[in-house]
Amino acid sequence: MKILAAMSGGVDSSVAAAVLVRAGHDVSGVYMKNWINEENIIGHCPWEEDITDAEAVAKQLGIPFRVVNLMTEYREKVVKYLLEGYQAGITPNPDVMCNREMKFGVLWEWAREHGFAAIATGHYARKLDAGTILRGVDPNKDQTYFLAMMQPEQVRIAQFPIGHLLKPELRDLAREFGLSTAEKKDSQGICFIGQVKMEDFLRTFVPDKPGPIVNLEGKVMGEHRGLHLYTLGQRKGHGVASPIHKQAYVVVAKRPQTNELVVAIENADTPLLWARKATLHTISSTGVPLTEERLLQAQPRYRCPAGNATFRPLGDGRAELEYAEPQRALTPGQICALYDGERLLGGAVFEAVHHESS
Ligand SMILES: Nc1ncnc2c1ncn2[C@@H]1O[C@H](COP(=O)(O)OP(=O)(O)OP(=O)(O)O)[C@@H](O)[C@H]1O
Secondary structure, eight states, X not given: OEEEEEOOSSHHHHHHHHHHHXXXXXEEEEEEEOOOSTTOOSSOOXXXXXXXXXXXXXXXXXOOEEEEEOHHHHIIIIIHHHHHHHHTTOOOOHHHHIIIIIIIIIHHHHHHHTTOSEEEOOOSXXXXXXXXXXXXXXXXXXXXXXXXXXXXXXXXXXXXXXXTSOHHHHHHHHHHTTOTTTTOOOOOSOTXXXXXXXXXXXXTTXXXXXXXXXXXXXXXXXXXXXXXXXXXXXXXXXXXXXXXXXXXXXXXXXETTTTEEEXXXXXXXXXXXXXXXXXXXXXXXXXXXXXXXXXXXXXOSTTSOOEEEEEEEEETTEEEEEEEEEEEOOOTTSEEEEEXXXXXXXXEEEEEEEOTTO
């Protein structure tokens, strides 16, 4: 079986490829060129360095390597979604879309045409069987949240060779294999933006639209630079200083009609910040369709525990989600990953959040 290893030049995908080679598979490496910095768009994108690193590892492993240019598709499928989302006042998740649309979408089409039977990535996730994704063993690194919108046929051809490892074990293995990326720093942030702050990136595409920052009583507390630059639950970067030690102002609402950003002092029962109920749209399942009412665990963002919830389908790819406990800053546009214990059931997009008082 020919396996295409998606190699980003990072240590995780280097080890993923190495593990497959060691197991005797017929492996080729590929780097997806999604976004480069040649149009004077802000930001340092270390793609040249990443390609050099990925290529060096492929050479060490003695496997073929090539770069595939998917920049046009990336613009259409990920950047457009990202910018339209922010312009509409929601918080999109380009990393989730990158997996569904690019790595296991466009790249998979390319791979299939070139005779490959599977795509392997360096995600911290595991496959239980052909159709089931489990959380990665390392709780600090688990990346199944980003795989939540994958389709069953994508799950079937995906391989995650490092999901059984803890990060320190992975580093040890990289050293053992003598990989040139063994000590490379972990990458951060959205794959194409690299080290750039999302705010700076957005500024080059979406004009500022200043307006008032108000508190819950409607008092003006400051000025914001455009609602799209802020996310619900955000504590820093809004410039409203708190008079209370160790209690920060937090963004609790955006009001597009009046262009107001609403902040409140954060505590355990800050109005608008906590909610138990939300509606979801674009429900997607990694296996069996999610058409029945059921209990599950719903993870509202990356690096956030999944909470117990009742999932009630409403038809048309929508559902109501009712958490057992109030959740902080559920955010329209964000992906909600759905689990049954360790098993990733699928995902959906937060549509609207229902506050107890409203
Ligand atoms: N430009 C790319 N070309 C090929 N594969 C990629 C690319 N970007 C990401 N991937 C694949 O997707 C996986 C997850 O991407 P992510 O950006 O989250 O990297 P990561 O977890 O930091 O892993 P790594 O250490 O391999 O960079 C990578 O391990 C790799 O298999």
